[in-house]
Amino acid sequence: MTKREVIIILILVIIALSRFFFFLPERPSYDRVLGESVTVEGIVTDAPDVRLFNQRIVVRPTNQKSNILVVAPKEVDILYGDKIKVKGVLETPENFMTSAGKEFNYERYLANQDIYFIINNAEVEIISRGNGNWIKSQLFKLRNFFMENIQMVISSPEKDLANGLILGARGGFDSRMKDEFISTGTIHIVALSGYNISIVSENVMKFFGLFLSQTLSIIFGVFVIILFIIMTGAQATAIRAGIMASIVLLARLTGRTSQAGRILVIAGLLMITYDLRVVTDMSFQLSFLATGGILFITPKVMKWVSFMPMRFKLRETVATTIGATIAVLPLILFSTGVLSIVSLPANILILPVIPYTMLFNFLTGIVGFISPTLSMPFAFISDLLLSYILGVVHFFAGLPFASVTIKSFPLVVTILLYVLLFWLVFKKTTKTLKNKF
Numbered sequence: 001m002t003k004r005e006v007i008i009i010l011i012l013v014i015i016a017l018s019r020f021f022f023f024l025p026e027r028p029s030y031d032r033v034l035g036e037s038v039t040v041e042g043i044v045t046d047a048p049d050v051r052l053f054n055q056r057i058v059v060r061p062t063n064q065k066s067n068i069l070v071v072a073p074k075e076v077d078i079l080y081g082d083k084i085k086v087k088g089v090l091e092t093p094e095n096f097m098t099s100a101g102k103e104f105n106y107e108r109y110l111a112n113q114d115i116y117f118i119i120n121n122a123e124v125e126i127i128s129r130g131n132g133n134w135i136k137s138q139l140f141k142l143r144n145f146f147m148e149n150i151q152m153v154i155s156s157p158e159k160d161l162a163n164g165l166i167l168g169a170r171g172g173f174d175s176r177m178k179d180e181f182i183s184t185g186t187i188h189i190v191a192l193s194g195y196n197i198s199i200v201s202e203n204v205m206k207f208f209g210l211f212l213s214q215t216l217s218i219i220f221g222v223f224v225i226i227l228f229i230i231m232t233g234a235q236a237t238a239i240r241a242g243i244m245a246s247i248v249l250l251a252r253l254t255g256r257t258s259q260a261g262r263i264l265v266i267a268g269l270l271m272i273t274y275d276l277r278v279v280t281d282m283s284f285q286l287s288f289l290a291t292g293g294i295l296f297i298t299p300k301v302m303k304w305v306s307f308m309p310m311r312f313k314l315r316e317t318v319a320t321t322i323g324a325t326i327a328v329l330p331l332i333l334f335s336t337g338v339l340s341i342v343s344l345p346a347n348i349l350i351l352p353v354i355p356y357t358m359l360f361n362f363l364t365g366i367v368g369f370i371s372p373t374l375s376m377p378f379a380f381i382s383d384l385l386l387s388y389i390l391g392v393v394h395f396f397a398g399l400p401f402a403s404v405t406i407k408s409f410p411l412v413v414t415i416l417l418y419v420l421l422f423w424l425v426f427k428k429t430t431k432t433l434k435n436k437f
Helices: 003-022 106-111 134-153 158-167 175-183 194-209 214-231 236-254 257-274 276-280 282-304 311-335 343-367 376-397 411-436
Strands: 037-044 054-061 067-073 083-091 115-128 338-340 403-405
Touching: 003 257, 003 276, 037 115, 054 083, 067 083, 106 115, 134 158, 134 343, 134 376, 158 343, 158 376, 175 338, 175 376, 194 214, 194 311, 194 343, 214 236, 257 276, 257 282, 276 282, 282 311, 282 411, 311 338, 311 343, 311 411, 343 376
Parallel strands: 067 115
Antiparallel strands: 037 054, 037 083, 054 067, 083 115, 338 403
16 A cells, blocks of 8 residues: 555545534434424425335425434325425334344434434325425436336236336335345345345346447446436435446456456545445445455356356356355344345346346336337236246245344454455465565
């Protein structure tokens, strides 16, 4: 590391600390009205998260810098940018136990989004519309129309999976379906995290690489990432994941994995500088680790799976899956306690069809803007592919040994595993440097 790089890192650290202590919104002092019925007016700052039985709305009260999470009836037609009046009991978020027996720090998760209070079962009155950013508003409308186009020609649960693949929307999933994706280690395909987009962008690039040059296939891969970000309203999580995935494609384009690794570190530092709280965000952690795994572990894994055929890019798919899985496994065990025994075979059977599924899902939604009838041929193929994915997930989730729950996976062990993994990946590089001097 050069002197200049050390100075840059120190500057970024100082900026990150300054922003964290002096420029982030503080927790408002609503404690005197906790547990009481309150009436709050504010602006909806994000697209409502519509679930099976309700919708979750992020509201910024008038003259406040922090937000309140409002849980309202699903039937109320609330849009981003609406000015609304909310009535209900003000509460603080509480941590809860997951199905694997691990405590989820819900309070910290919401605090990272500047949300410190919740109003459940709220009564909502819309005062006015169109108070948000115009561009963001149009992006959310486009997403809603896109989802409606898919819903008109594809039924549940396939349509829910389609929206998850394209937009990261999991509101239509019931608890059983979510548990099946978690136990099979395939939840990443319906979450716009770096883990998901990195692997999907790899496969998209491979698909276009069948009939285009490497440069053009990479351009199309980046284009798909941009579409992901636009269709999800350019939210912070999607942008962060898109940056990580683009780094993987940059490595392919330049042929310089070490250079991409440096960019990965720089990208991580910039994200931390913008908001120090991101280091506690699991999606950021998975983004960083999965991308690093694809960059540095996958090339080594290719030697292990040299016996596998190159046809249909099977060897690369397996190597990429193993590389990313190895990188995130200790973190997943520490955070969720779920060790999926069937993750590798499930992903091997699913990942090769993901690019094709996304392509036909995308065509279904786009052609639907012209006519639902014209989108039917694309919807038919999409439905077949989606049914196949759900069938694979359901089959492996039904096996008695599909996953193992580890209720206590110590932080010390997690850190030691990553130290060991770092040493195993970079030990040859270290030896080479020593020999040079």
